[in-house]
Amino acid sequence: MAETRSYHDQQLKTACSSCSVLELCLPLGLTGGEIERLDTLIAQRLKVKKGVALYRVGDPLRSLYAVRLGSFKTSVLSIDGREQVTGFQIAGEMLGLDAISSDLHTCDAVALEDSEVCPIHFGHLEKLSRELPSLQHNLNKILSREIVRDHDMLMMLGNMSSDERLAAFLLNLSQRLNSRGYSSRCFVLKMRREEIGSYLGLRLETICRAIAHLRDLGLVEITGRDVTIQNMDGLKQLVAGCHRHLR
Missing domain, CATH: 1.10.10.10 (Winged helix-like DNA-binding domain superfamily/Winged helix DNA-binding domain)
Known part of the structure; x- marks a missing residue:
């Protein structure tokens, strides 16, 4: 699985409350106590080397990933085997949302530079979201932002x-x-x-x-x-x- 083979086993402990992109990420607007509860879901942050995949098409959904440092591209293969880039993600943005509907990732996510992500176990996140409406609201906002971004992309390509x-x-x-x-x-x-x-x-x-x-x-x-x-x-x-x- 890409999740175990792609990280070079470089793992570091972190805390949401001290993160430099806190105001842009999933904890946006949460209280101090709520951030502490979310922080318990992030056992470590993971380093991903340039050119290494965070996950690949077909990998099972385990976590969502908040980009802490660096940047990524997401892509799929077209029918003729060429890479089709579907997005670029930078610090404070989320990766892994593509797998929520089917529990399988539908694209590759590859680091464009040496990067770090905070993995948030999706099952645990769902459970905590039911207990914290503000967290569920933030997750909904992130999903909505992705939809808007897709609409903007379609308009760009079409017109x-x-x-x-x-x-x-x-x-x-x-x-x-x-x-x-x-x-x-x-x-x-x-x-x-x-x-x-x-x-x-x-x-x-x-x-x-x-x-x-x-x-x-x-x-x-x-x-x-x-x-x-x-x-x-x-x-x-x-x-x-x-x-x-x-x-």
Whole structure:
């Protein structure tokens, strides 16, 4: 099973109450006592090396995973055997929600860099959620957020040009990083351009042309994996223009 073979047996004790992404994660809004009860479900945090799978398609659901440090990609294999990236998860976000309906994971989750996760045993989480309505509410919010993200992705793939898709992706990543205390204008992409293209439904050469076009417009400079947003308002207007067109 990937859950036992993927971690290199590096395990560390942690506490929700002292976590740097507490305000973004499952304990959001819980009282001190409620956080302590949730913390009892997390026996250890787990280190996952870059390129190693946290879980694979078909693995049984054991835990949900809160990303504490680092980042992950989720992906599935298309009919022709190519990887289709379905999402990127960073600190404060959850992995493993895909397995709730069938008790089996429907995608691979692979670390994009050396990362750490907090595993939360799902059966125990369900039991505690019945006792703590605030925890159940938070879990519902996380599930709803995933649905909204899927809707946004469908709209992006169905209606946006390649430039607009890339702009929306960079804006989304910028906002998520900023909420974690990082710069909204200068950041490093942990994923390869091919992976971004897979996620956005674009070929690598189309991604490269979109990067060049956003640079020529004076909106974004991307050198290697280093991103500098030069005109945040202009980038937002590019994406908003697509939304106005849809309405």
